[in-house]
Every structure is written in C-alpha cells, then in structure tokens.
Amino acid sequence: MFSLSxxxxxxxxxxxxxxxxxxxxxxxxxxxxxxxxSSVTDMVKKLSDKKLVVYKKYQGVYLSESxxxxxxxxxxxxxxxxVFLVEKLDFSWDEVHDVAEELEHIKSEKxxxxxxxxxxxxxxxxxxxxxxxxxxxxxxxxxxLLSDLSTGEKGTLVGVKDTSPEFLKYLDKNKIxxxxxxxxxxxxxxxxxxxxxxxxxxxxxxxxxxxNIYIKI
Amino acid sequence: MFSLSxxxxxxxxxxxxxxxxxxxxxxxxxxxxxxxxSSVTDMVKKLSDKKLVVYKKYQGVYLSESxxxxxxxxxxxxxxxxVFLVEKLDFSWDEVHDVAEELEHIKSEKxxxxxxxxxxxxxxxxxxxxxxxxxxxxxxxxxxLLSDLSTGEKGTLVGVKDTSPEFLKYLDKNKIxxxxxxxxxxxxxxxxxxxxxxxxxxxxxxxxxxxNIYIKI
DNA sequence: ATTTAAATTTAGACAAACCTAAAAATAATT
DNA sequence: AATTATTTTTAGGTTTGTCTAAATTTAAAT
Ligand SMILES: [Mn+2]
Ligand SMILES: [Mn+2]
Ligand SMILES: [Mn+2]
Ligand SMILES: [Mn+2]
Numbered sequence: 001m002f003s004l005s006x007x008x009x010x011x012x013x014x015x016x017x018x019x020x021x022x023x024x025x026x027x028x029x030x031x032x033x034x035x036x037x038s039s040v041t042d043m044v045k046k047l048s049d050k051k052l053v054v055y056k057k058y059q060g061v062y063l064s065e066s067x068x069x070x071x072x073x074x075x076x077x078x079x080x081x082x083v084f085l086v087e088k089l090d091f092s093w094d095e096v097h098d099v100a101e102e103l104e105h106i107k108s109e110k111x112x113x114x115x116x117x118x119x120x121x122x123x124x125x126x127x128x129x130x131x132x133x134x135x136x137x138x139x140x141x142x143x144x145l146l147s148d149l150s151t152g153e154k155g156t157l158v159g160v161k162d163t164s165p166e167f168l169k170y171l172d173k174n175k176i177x178x179x180x181x182x183x184x185x186x187x188x189x190x191x192x193x194x195x196x197x198x199x200x201x202x203x204x205x206x207x208x209x210x211x212n213i214y215i216k217i
Numbered sequence: 218m219f220s221l222s223x224x225x226x227x228x229x230x231x232x233x234x235x236x237x238x239x240x241x242x243x244x245x246x247x248x249x250x251x252x253x254x255s256s257v258t259d260m261v262k263k264l265s266d267k268k269l270v271v272y273k274k275y276q277g278v279y280l281s282e283s284x285x286x287x288x289x290x291x292x293x294x295x296x297x298x299x300v301f302l303v304e305k306l307d308f309s310w311d312e313v314h315d316v317a318e319e320l321e322h323i324k325s326e327k328x329x330x331x332x333x334x335x336x337x338x339x340x341x342x343x344x345x346x347x348x349x350x351x352x353x354x355x356x357x358x359x360x361x362l363l364s365d366l367s368t369g370e371k372g373t374l375v376g377v378k379d380t381s382p383e384f385l386k387y388l389d390k391n392k393i394x395x396x397x398x399x400x401x402x403x404x405x406x407x408x409x410x411x412x413x414x415x416x417x418x419x420x421x422x423x424x425x426x427x428x429n430i431y432i433k434i
Numbered sequence: 435a436t437t438t439a440a441a442t443t444t445a446g447a448c449a450a451a452c453c454t455a456a457a458a459a460t461a462a463t464t
Numbered sequence: 465a466a467t468t469a470t471t472t473t474t475a476g477g478t479t480t481g482t483c484t485a486a487a488t489t490t491a492a493a494t
Contacts, residue, residue, distance in 0.1 A: 005481065026442055039482055041443055046480090058442060058489060089331035099325045108316045114306035222451065243472055256452055258473055263450090275459060275472060 002052075004105050007074050009033065009043050010052060011104075013063055014071035023060020072136040078104040079125035079132075080115050086126045087119060093126040094168035127168075128159025128178055128214065144217060146182065147192070147210035154183040157198075159214035167212060175201055182215060219269075221322050224291050226250065226260050227269060230280055231288035240277020289353040295321040296342035296349075297332050303343045304336060310343040311385035344385075345376025345395055345431065361434060363399065364409070364427035371400040374415075376431035384429060392418055399432060 012032045016024045048055040052067035081103040085091040130138040186195040192207040229249045233241045265272040269284035298320040302308040347355040403412040409424040
C-alpha cells in the first residue's frame, strides 16, 4: 500500500500535529524524521498527490482523514508489538522502541488482529500510550503532568512523555513505574524540583523528570 | 547491515545452491527472484564486491562463507517466525510464508534469541524444515520422497517439498499432515500414482503429490 | 517601510534497485 | 568447424528517497 518512508512520515506528522492546531512545519518534520528540509518538501508533495495530507506551499502540512487513518493503523501496530515484546519476550520498556519501529511496517491484517487477540486486546502500550482499535478509535485519558501538580496532590503514574531509553532507565533505577501512586510532598521554589513519595520511596526529582511523567488524579 | 534485497538474494542463492554443486545461474536466480537477468547481474556484482558471493562472469555464482552464514541467519528468522505464527497466532501452515518473508528482515539479535526461547527452541518449522541455531548449525534429516518408496514400505511424513498454499490446502483437505504414518499399498505402473494408507484413511495420490512429500522410514 | 534573518522551496545530483534493448559470450546443432 | 540458439552481460533509463547549494518566500528587526 504505502512505502516505509511514507508510513514513517505520516506517523511523524500525526505526532507533531497533536501539539498544536497549526500545520506541521517543514523544519519540525525534518527534525523529527532526522532528514533535511528539502527532502521533507519532496515527500510532502508526494503525500499530497496521494491525498494523504493537505499541503499548501510555505503553510505547513495537515493530515487528511485518510492520512490520519493510515497513521493510526501504524501506531496501533507499533504499540501492539511493544506490548508483545515486553509481555511475551521479556524486553524492558526502554528496549522496545527501535524494534517496534521496524515491526510496525509488516503488512498483514490477520497478523495484527491475531496479535491483538493473543495479547488479550491490550488498551495501553508499555509507556502508557493508548492502543487504537482496528477502526482507529482510542480513548484519550485525562492525565496531568507531574510538574503541574501542587504540594499535597496525589495520583497514579499512567504514562511518560519522554520515552527515550535514557529517561526510562532513570525511572527504572529509581523504582518509578507505571501504575504506582505518587504524592507531591514539597516543591522547591528555586528550581521547581519536587520531593515525591512513590509507594515506599521518597525522593527529589528535577523538572526534567516531573515534566515527563503523566499522572491521573 | 544488508538491504532487504541483498538478504533475499542471499537466501535465494542458498536455496538454489543445494540442488547442485555447480554455480547458481543468472537465469535461475532471476526466475527465483521474479526479476530480470540483467537485474540479477547487477546485484550479483554488488554481492561480490561485499564478498558475500564468489562470482565469475558467465560462470554462475556461489555463496562465500560469510554469505552462507548470512543466508542461514535469515532462514533461521524466517522459520522461527513461521513457528510463532502457527503455534501462537493460529495461522495455518499455508498462510505463514508471505508474512514470514517480511518478518525475516527485522534486525534485532535479541528479538530472535528471545523469540527462540519463547517458542521453546523449536527444531523444525511448520513445513518440517530444520531451524538453524544461532550459530547456523542444523541437522539435515535423512528423508525420502514418497515417490521413491516401494509398495509395502511405511514411514512418517516429516516434510513437504512444495510449500505453496495450493499444495498445503490440498493436503489439509485430505487429512495429510506432518507426523502422520503413511504406508504405500499399491503403485500404478501407468501413471505412477499411489494408493496410500494414512492413519485411518486410504486414498490414491498422483505423482505431483508423492514427489512433494518427504517420508522418514 | 526597509532591511535582515529564518524558513521553505527549487534545481540539480546521487545511490539503490529495477527495467528494455543491444551486444557479447557460451552452449547446442547441424 | 561453422552456424544457430541460448544465456549472460552491458549500456542507457526510470523511480524512490535522499542530498547540497541556490533561489524564493515569509517572518522579524530595525
Ligand atoms: Mn517505522
Ligand atoms: Mn510506546
Ligand atoms: Mn524476504
Ligand atoms: Mn517453512
């Protein structure tokens, strides 16, 4: 159906699109795709010819409805494979991304529906991100950044914004994991760092950490 | 490491090489790869530059030791994925090939070693073909074509030569499956067809069938 | 309102993997 | 041994996705 590159672009546009209502800029897309702006322009034209995106010169790019559906299918596959790797093959959550990045492009409807069944229809991936169903529907959890909580507030860790291996390993080291209860004990005015209680542990975390942890109150 | 195309060529050369001691001809490779002879020449030169094959103009191509190792790694992945699809995702043996053809190119050592463990180190794929271990070693079973058996001889069905969905579905329909016991009751001189007893069933099969079933006596 | 800076697009190239058509080498027939 | 047929290679193109460098457009700053 679509090439590996086209699929990766659609996914990238999808992810960049949710941050704002404006079109996705060429440079932002180039940064995300680790390529040059001129390459992005070329590809965006091709996607536009295929009616996957709406594109006006110099005005950024938007996903069309069919582009959005395609992107969601790839994201569904990516996240299901991540669940498989963690649940069945003993990968840790910081090891799955690159492999899923390849697996998401395997073309077989049956493969994905059977995988979904095999995993017992998981709702979220190992990083707390929602897994769209076969039709592309998924629930957006109402979650708050830990950095937006006030002293005394408490909630459950339901996701991470930064999914880099570096951050995830930091969280592992400090026994910070999905599903755990976190309470803000104190916030330092000077640098915004927080003293948090997470289950039995108590530790101080910087804003770089608090701004990348999602809490459900 | 290697491109998808390079990997597929290496695999094709490996499979064609075992049929004879001579080099694999350009035309044979073109047929196997569903491409043109001129394209094969181009690719074979590239593989030769990379020391994956030994190639002399007009003399056919041979796998080098590193080419053979690479081919075996891909075959290992292909067959492990086939086992996964059949054992875990309820695919039938005639549905797995095309998907495995894609999955075999996913690049992750850990993925394959973990998959191997998850599947409990299977020795054969759903078609009875041996699965090389991580070092590329595999046992070649001493098997005979059903067509080479004489009346009265008996054995176990251990593999199929033709793995096309058409043939596999024919076998399913007639309850002919791996592991079953087959006895030759009679052979018709005129067309070579055989009357066989397979467990409770008795049926007559043509040479097209008997020449594609492997038996271990 | 100009000028300067930044973002974006165009122009022209390149590598990978394929193609067709023509040339060259090898194999098969007379 | 000479001729014909087959196989294989070369020459020259195409498409996809990338690149650099130059031109253009939009945004920011005087
Ligand atoms: Mn990808
Ligand atoms: Mn994820
Ligand atoms: Mn393949
Ligand atoms: Mn097989």
